[in-house]
Amino acid sequence: MKVNSTELQNNFGKYLMLAGQEEIIITRNGTEIAKLTAMKEATVTNIDGTNTVHENASDYGYGGKKATYEEFLQLQQKSEERYEYIDGEIYWLASPRTAHQIAITELLVIFYNTFQGKDCTPMVAPYDIELRRTPENINIVQPDLMIICDLEDHLNENDYYKGVPKLVVEVLSKSTQRKDLIKKLDLYMSCGVNEYWTVNPDNQEVTIYHFEDKNISHYTTFKKSETAQSFIFEELRAEIDRVFRL
Structure with a gap:
């Protein structure tokens, strides 16, 4: 094209x-x-025969079978590592860098202060979110940060949230940006998330996508010395220099 x-x-x-x-x-x-062109990721085969795509690898070669949702649950139960499951592939979540943690911490403080005393609740990873493209296509992700506005209405008997966040945030890295900018963007857009923030510590930019009718209706990139403004929450703003204070 x-x-x-x-x-x-x-x-x-x-x-x-x-x-x-x-x-x-x-x-x-x-x-x-x-x-x-698409970035590449590496796939390894686990002991139980499932495949895991490692985010921090530099090469891509997904040649094995896709894991079923049941196989993902078995791996998740047996391991203390963190994983995501997107469209039949298992992704291992590497330990985040310092810039990643600072950005999330700053945004969490901003989100908490903005929504304190209101109906919407900021939540931070690790926290499993189940998203379904169809009743059979189950995906499990752990957004770095999210805003949930229907928490009490969608808690199951085991105290797990089964709804869809209004807003999600992912901090990018060179090794994860393909998944965050393509796979996760499409997943969030398709499953009812209203707004998606991608936070890039390398170029110190925040891009905000607004989804309507399962399409990108608007998006804006905010750079240093600017203030990021949510499309769906008028009161939610974040100074870029504060998010990337190192």
Whole structure:
């Protein structure tokens, strides 16, 4: 697929998702200038025969069978490691870096102060969120940070939340951005999340996506010296310099 640079800039989220399916050639004044392709991840086979995609690996080669949801649950019960399960693949969650933790801590404080005494509750990982594309397609993710506005209405008998957060936040790294910007963006958009924040410590930017009717309706990237503004919560703002204070 070919797309000009202006179209790419105006619809970056859309083409990030498409890059997971095909190569995107970027043009300027009719001349090919760049290429947008999917990043690669590595898959290992566990003792029980399931496959795990390791986020912190540099190569990609998913050649084994996909794990069933039951196999994922068995692995989760046997291991003290943290995992996510997205579209039939198991992802091991590596230990986060310092910049990641500082960004999440700062955002959690901002979110907590914003929603204190209100109906919506900030929650932070590790906290399993179950999202279903269809009744049979079950996904388990652990967003870095989320805003839940129907907590009491969707707690099951075991005190697990079974609803859909209004807003989720993921902090990117070079090894996880393909999953966060393509797989998770599509999952959140398809399953009823209203707003998605991607936080990039490397370039110190926050991009906010607003989802409507299972599509990206708006998105904005906020940079240093700017203040990120939520699309769905007028009172929710975050100074970029504070989020990336190191």
